[in-house]
Amino acid sequence: MYPHFVSEKSFRLTVETFCKSLSMKEKVERIESFSYLPIEGNVNLKDPDVTFYLLEYFGQDSNNIPEQPYELFFGRWVADGQRSLIQKLSLKTRHFLGNTSMDAQLSLLMANQAKIVPGSLVYDPFVGSGSLLVSAAQFGGYVSGADIDFLMIHGKSRPVRPNQKVREKGESIKSNMQQYNLSSKYVGVLVADFARPLWRPDVRFDAILTDPPYGVREATFKVGSWRGPDIKPIAEKHLPHHIPAKVDYDLQELMRDLLDFAANHLCMGGRLVFWLPICREEYDEEKSLPKHKCLRLIYNCEQVLSCHSSRLLLCMEKVKEPVTKEKTPPAELTSTTRFRHRYFGGKEQKE
Amino acid sequence: MKLLTHNMLSSRCIKGVSVGYPLKISAKNVRLVNCDFDTDFTVRIIQKLDWNALWEAAESVGHADDIPKNLSDIDDYDKNDEFLRKVHHVVLEVEVIEGELECPETGRKFPIEDGVPNMLLNEDEV
Numbered sequence: 001m002y003p004h005f006v007s008e009k010s011f012r013l014t015v016e017t018f019c020k021s022l023s024m025k026e027k028v029e030r031i032e033s034f035s036y037l038p039i040e041g042n043v044n045l046k047d048p049d050v051t052f053y054l055l056e057y058f059g060q061d062s063n064n065i066p067e068q069p070y071e072l073f074f075g076r077w078v079a080d081g082q083r084s085l086i087q088k089l090s091l092k093t094r095h096f097l098g099n100t101s102m103d104a105q106l107s108l109l110m111a112n113q114a115k116i117v118p119g120s121l122v123y124d125p126f127v128g129s130g131s132l133l134v135s136a137a138q139f140g141g142y143v144s145g146a147d148i149d150f151l152m153i154h155g156k157s158r159p160v161r162p163n164q165k166v167r168e169k170g171e172s173i174k175s176n177m178q179q180y181n182l183s184s185k186y187v188g189v190l191v192a193d194f195a196r197p198l199w200r201p202d203v204r205f206d207a208i209l210t211d212p213p214y215g216v217r218e219a220t221f222k223v224g225s226w227r228g229p230d231i232k233p234i235a236e237k238h239l240p241h242h243i244p245a246k247v248d249y250d251l252q253e254l255m256r257d258l259l260d261f262a263a264n265h266l267c268m269g270g271r272l273v274f275w276l277p278i279c280r281e282e283y284d285e286e287k288s289l290p291k292h293k294c295l296r297l298i299y300n301c302e303q304v305l306s307c308h309s310s311r312l313l314l315c316m317e318k319v320k321e322p323v324t325k326e327k328t329p330p331a332e333l334t335s336t337t338r339f340r341h342r343y344f345g346g347k348e349q350k351e
Numbered sequence: 352m353k354l355l356t357h358n359m360l361s362s363r364c365i366k367g368v369s370v371g372y373p374l375k376i377s378a379k380n381v382r383l384v385n386c387d388f389d390t391d392f393t394v395r396i397i398q399k400l401d402w403n404a405l406w407e408a409a410e411s412v413g414h415a416d417d418i419p420k421n422l423s424d425i426d427d428y429d430k431n432d433e434f435l436r437k438v439h440h441v442v443l444e445v446e447v448i449e450g451e452l453e454c455p456e457t458g459r460k461f462p463i464e465d466g467v468p469n470m471l472l473n474e475d476e477v
Contacts, residue, residue: 119392121399142392144356146470153467174466184387187443188356192470196364196477200372203359204399225474233475245474 004076005037010044012051014077019058020065030054051077082108088180089134095179096171098129098152099160102211106303106313107135113299113315114207114271116141121187123205125194125212125261128152130173132209137177137185141207144187145173146198148222148246153191195222195249195257204267212254214277214311220254221246251277255290259316263294266318271298276312283310294320352468354408355442358400362454362461364472371454373404374461376411378450382466386443393439394429397422400442409441417441 004011013034015027022030034054041049053076056069089104091097102110110132116122118140124132127145129152137143151157155172159165177186192198213220223244225231234242255276262272272295278288289297289312299315362371402422409415417437419425425434452461452468459476462469 119389119395121396148471150469150471154465183384184443188353188466190352190356190360190468190470193364193472196470196472198361198364198470199359200361200401223472223474223477229477231475234473239473242473244471 001076002038004050005039005041007040007042009041009049010047011039011041012043012045012048013054014051015054015056017056017058017069019060019062020056020069022056030056053077085135085138089138091131094131094134095175096129096155096173097160098131098157100211100213101129101131103131104135107132108138110209110273110313111135111139111141113313114209114273116207116209120206121204122207122209123265124210125208125258126210127173127189128211130176130189132211133173133186134176134180134182136207136209137182138180140185142185142187143177144189146190146192146194148191148193150191150243153189193223194254194261199265201264203265204270205265206267206270208262208266208270208272208274210258210272210274212258212274214275215251220249220251222249252290259290259292259295260322262316263292263318263320263322268318268321270318272314272316272318274314276314277305278310278312280304280308280310289314292316294318294322352447352463352466353443354405354412354445355396355400356468357408357447357452358405358442360452360468360470362452362456362459362470364470364477365454365457365459366476368454368456371456373401373407373455374452375455376408376447376450376452378412378447378463380447380449381412382446382448384444384446386439388436388439390432390435393435393442396442397428397438405441409445412445412447414441414445 013031015022015030052074055073057071057073058065058069085108086105089108091101091103094101114122114136116136116139120136120141122133122136122141122143124143124145127133127147128149130145133143133145147153149157153173155167155170155175159167173189174183174186177183223246225245258272258274266272276290282288289300295316296319297314298317299313301313302310303313304310357374357376360374362368362374365371406415406418406420409418418441422428425431428434446466447463448466450463452463453459
């Protein structure tokens with residue numbers, strides 16, 4: 001600390017408290033109690049060379065604030081965190097929202113876990129309303145995404161805000177990027193089915209950030225017909241307005257496809273960050289998590305949703321190039337099987 | 352659709368297609384936008400691009416003159432600011448708003464509406 005006490009450096013001492021408010025007088029008292037420090041520089045409240053902080057921690061229970069702080073911290077300011085982004089990107093003021101838009105705090109955490117830095121090429125294969133793209137772009141990533149939902153991608157899905165009857169003109173993922181001056185980071189979105197290959201095989205993303213459908217608030221599906229794979233071709237006259245039929249996309253198959261996709265399309269060292277829904281009763285760390293030879297699990301964080309279900313925020317890093325082009329068979333993941341069925345069935349339902 | 356997206360896109364979703372690249376662009380409406388230039392990103396992205404496909408795409412939307420047909424024509428491209436800015440322009444500032452992408456193996460067309468390509472197949476094609 002001594003190098004910062006020299007007379008050439010102007011300084012300021014700031015007092016901050018957690019879970020308690022102090023009056024100006026109380027703060028000044030504390031600042032003056034440090035007059036014993038051998039600081040030789042002059043005070044500069046506006047633009048000091050050095051800022052010292054006194055932090056007083058009064059716990060986390062605002063109903064039980066102690067007289068004296070539990071802990072004291074004193075140090076020199078080095079850098080600010082970016083907590084203010086949570087407010088800045090809040091969904092409350094987001095231009096275009098979907099049913100399952102990820103809240104700002106979680107999407108920023110995901111972008112952090114994915115180690116997105118300025119210049120990262122980022123992709124979300126279940127992009128929805130683009131809430132993950134916003135945080136990735138905020139950290140400097142160049143973002144793109146895809147979704148099977150044509151209406152969502154075009155900003156024409158039904159509005160989700162309770163008092164909004166009709167979508168405003170121009171609501172879209174692109175408008176969200178414009179809202180926060182992140183348009184320069186927006187590469188684009190497509191309407192596409194994740195179950196089908198899309199990219200040139202040598203395409204590499206620095207990070208894949210996504211919240212796949214769990215089959216609860218949005219359906220999991222891919223293009224196909226209940227009649228099976230070999231069906232009569234659609235008549236020419238119907239083609240221009242035909243909306244492709246969809247079949248169920250099994251969640252475990254989806255997870256297998258996601259990990260395969262990440263293993264193939266991430267740069268070495270690149271990260272896949274995604275959510276996995278689980279039934280809490282059946283969760284087993286060994287058997288419930290999707291695995292891939294080329295991906296290593298870095299973090300596993302649980303968010304409890306209800307007494308019987310949670311979702312896990314999983315972060316995986318690519319450590320190996322895949323050798324074979326063959327798809328690995330989907331693993332039987334305990335606790336994800338028939339997640340949708342169990343979610344609506346409640347914990348009383350037993351197999 | 353920006354040309355960067357087009358450069359990475361294939362029609363491998365179609366049954367029977369082995370390469371499906373590059374997709375042929377027929378553009379009805381092209382728009383220019385402004386995008387902040389970033390040297391480092393542009394240098395990195397050039398390494399990821401299929402240059403031939405980029406030049407052909409640029410030509411199909413009337414921007415062939417912005418970039419050389421061969422990347423090897425430029426020495427030390429990573430230090431050539433004028434060149435990098437032109438690449439940035441072609442790759443991020445030219446957008447196809449309405450048009451079609453055509454699979455080079457089957458001729459199947461994918462529409463681009465409002466700047467968004469629709470790569471969904473019909474259920475009889477999967």
